[in-house]
Amino acid sequence: MPTIKDIAREAGVSHGTVSNVLNKTGKVSIEKIRLVENAAKKLGYVPNVQAQLLKQGITRTVALILPSLCEDIYLDLYNAVQTTLFKADYDVNVYPTNDIASIEEAILKRIPQSGLTAVVTVSCLGNSGEELYRDLPCPVIYIDRDGEPVRPNDMFIRFDYEKIGAAIGRHILDSGRREVAVFSTPPSFSRDQLLIKGLEDAVNGSAVSIRHFTSTFNLAINTAFDIVQAGVRFDAIVTSSLSRAEAVQSALRISYAKERPEIITLSNSGGLAPADFLACRLDFSQMGVRIADQIIRWSRQKESMPPVITMEDGGFPQALPQIPKKAVRTLTMLTLDTPTTNALDKLLPMFEAESGIHLKLIRTSAEDLAATADMLSDDFCYDLIRMDVARMDVMGRKTYMPLSEAGITPETLPQTLIRGNYDNYSLSGGAMYTLPFDPSVQLLLYRSDLFDDTLLRRAYFERYHETLSVPVTIGQYLQTAEFFTAACSPNSPTRYGTTIMDQTAFATASDFMPYYLANVPDAPQKASGPAIRTGEMAEAMRQYLRMLDFAGRPQSWRGCVRLLTEGSVAMTVVYSNYAANIISSGRSHMIGKIGAAVVPGRRPLLGGGVVGICRYSKNVEACREFLRWYFTPDISTMIVRLGGTSPLADTYNNFKNFVIFPWLPATQESFALGSRGVSSQPTPDGCSIWDYEFSIGTAVKNMIAGDMSPEEAVNMAQVMYGRSGTRKIT
Helix, strand or coil: CCCHHHHHHHHCCCHHHHHHHHCCCCCCCHHHHHHHHHHHHHHCCCCCHHHHHHHCCCCCEEEEEECCCCCHHHHHHHHHHHHHHHHCCCEEEEEECCCCHHHHHHHHHHCCHHHEEEEEECCCCHHHHHHHHHCCCCCEEEECCCCCCCCCCCEEEEECHHHHHHHHHHHHHHCCCCEEEEEECCCCCHHHHHHHHHHHHHHCCCCCEEEEEECCHHHHHHHHHHHHCCCCCCCEEEECCHHHHHHHHHHHHHCCCCCCCEEEEEEECCCCCCCCCEEEEECHHHHHHHHHHHHHHHHHHCCCCCCEEEECCCCCCCCCCCCCCCCCEEEEEEEECCHHHHHHHHHHHHHHHHHCEEEEEEEECHHHHHHHHCCCCCCCCCCEEEEEHHHHHHHHHHHECCCCCCCCCCCCCCCCECCCHHHHHCEECCEECCEECCCEEEEEEEEHHHHCCHHHHHHHHHHHCCCCCCCCCHHHHHHHHHHCCCCCCCCCCCCECCCCECCCHHHHHHHHHHHHHHHCCCCCCCCCCCCCCHHHHHHHHHHHHHHHHHCCCCECHHHHHHHHHHCCECEEEEEHHHCCHHHHCCCCCCCCCEEEECCCCCCCEEECEEEEEECCCCCHHHHHHHHHHHCCHHHHHHHHHCCCCCCEHHHHHCHHHHHHCCCHHHHHHHHHHCECCCCCCCCCCCCCHHHHHHHHHHHHHHHHCCCCCHHHHHHHHHHHHHHCCCCCCC
């Protein structure tokens, strides 16, 4: 394998220069970076990251000891630990034990201890194995272990299995079960013993009889047949894992058992709940993220490990809400053609099968929807209507019935909405009329591979004497866009730095408004609309006009994402509901190379739509059943997986979701900063956010077309908005 000396000889530079280039340290000229990179590529040099770290006295290897990767919860745990640590330049080595103590002991004796940052274990050794772990020269993180660690910087992380067992016991009593089988791991696993203790304490003194069965992972199917053929007609079987529940189900099916007992189990979180089981949801993905975060903090910032972390379980949600199935009913929903509407369309057969309610989606344009809403009456109406949030302040009260009249009260509303959703998407005149249907927010999407490129970073520094980083301010955004525009920068690998919008006046206003709002941080943009500040808006207009040189031909939202995924631009600002097009684009070469951040200026606009029950609908009960179904965590997760957006916070905290859609953390942060929502107070002068944005968007379009200067465009916006109401323009 070629060495640094070989590369230095081939490139004609010093050893120190090669080291600085390969380690991305030091100030090396662009010419020398090119020489070193070309020489390394020619010689086939592959850096040994671990060797480099060891040479620097740094260890970044984590050992993960698990019963099996065939168990869903442990596969989720591994994926979360590995994905999170990989991004931070750690390696994860996984060691399956199959619940066999001798295998785990052999792993601990053979593991290469000198290079370990931490060991994470789901141990089957019980207390007898503590001495082997105490001899390790690094922190040990014990999963699902009772008690507290005896060494500093060891950590126990677990769910409250005794509480979960008690909840299962109460369900067994409430449902009148009498003969119960408990199928768990061998007694060395303390988590299952706590589960059993909670269950037994809950049914103590009742007529419930409990019989215990245990097995290792590999012998689960054998024990499942022992349970089915035990000579006892169990009316409930409690299992400590989904794989054991599935083994019991297979044994029941093969044994042709006519009366099937209820199967109660623990399962992983994410996706639809198991349809055939009552399952307590345990988010091992989130546990994996917590573990990885603690390892990084300890090894890099030397933060002490907390001795114990107790995770919250997800309870026992049903696969779908229990909706009374009556005669076939039909609902109509007037909506726009959005990613969320298309995702919902795929799930409606499931809703109809469960409820007997056929929901017909009527797609139309925003303008036609507004015109239709003005014509609603007792003789002509739709049952449910989805409209843009920007229309809500003017049209909400005349389109929808108050949620309270529909029997939807604060107690029945979803309680885990992302920050600010009820304030921004529900209120009109102080009353709640709608629920957030597919909220979105503006994001900055960017080519992370370009921002990490050594050559580009050096070129940027030589040109601007600043470090290339994701832009935070409008000024940084303009400068970075200029750098990534080929006509302005010979080093740019992209034709343009960014994109601009030129579709409808409203879309153009959305694209422009973060520039203006960044200049007036003290003026929140609510539905009544801030007064147009002449000086600040003129400056924003000039900035936006300058961006035309770095953006090429104006695009639609989908067109902006397409240019990014094709590699034609380095950055774009779009609404979060269009970000899924990065994944769905078959032409994209950038999957895995796209980052997301809050828009420059940190004043994003909220977007998306609201849904409510039409004030003239005669099918209020069926509408209420649909809304209850739509706002369950499982359905919301499926909506997101299918490319839509959801208002529920759970979908943004779900590890599997943000592995697939890495922009979700930035989306959640942006929602907390965003504005544009409906006003809780009436607007006496009749002005609306729709009027406001139409005035500004029309003026900006005229400026883009070259028909007006920035100052003339501001004057036009003033005149148009002034005529829409009696608001004083300052």
